[in-house]
Amino acid sequence: MSDDATPSAHHFGITVSDLDEALAFYRDVLGLDVLAEFEVSGEAFAEGVAVEGASADFAHLDADGARVELVSYDPAGDDVRGGAVNDTGATHLGLSVPDLDAFHESLPDDVETLADGPRTTASGTTILFVRDPDGNLIEVLEG
Structure with a gap:
């Protein structure tokens, strides 16, 4: 694979239901620093995430050099929270x-x-x- 085609880590994403509540937890309880907060919408975004009419609010946080991305989508998807650590696909x-x-x-x-x-x-x-x-x-x- 060419250097131009080899991926490198950019962020670790976590979908949340309430960005303000999640941000308070990751910032105040875990001590991560907020790098940026922003919103993304539009046809290209909705097509890119394959969710019709999607928009999302984002927060990027710094975990000692690793970027953690919290994202809250509109429309929200299915609620799959609370799974066990050994469930296939668990993260x-x-x-x-x-x-x-x-x-x-x-x-x-x-x-x-x-x-x-x-x-x-x-x-x-x-x-x-x-x-x-x-x-x-x-x-x-x-x-």
Whole structure:
């Protein structure tokens, strides 16, 4: 494959139902910095995402050099939130923190976690899965 045709990472996208609520979670709970907020609409966008009449509100956030894109579509699609991490097609965002116990203690009481605290796996990695307000999975690792 030629260099002009080889993809490179640009962003990791997460579809949300309420951009303001999601933005508050990713910014205030996870501490990600907001890079940009914008709206996209028009025929080319609707054709590009294959959703008739689509428009969307976006927020781009910085996760230590990785761009996280939150997007809220109009019209909204089917609600598929809250799936299990082992469902085919399930996705999650992976973030790292230096002290996972301190991160866990700092979480607001209403943030759902898959376990009641961090767990160290057989590989030696300490993990904690949390859900954003729409039920999207975020794996937080110590390291």
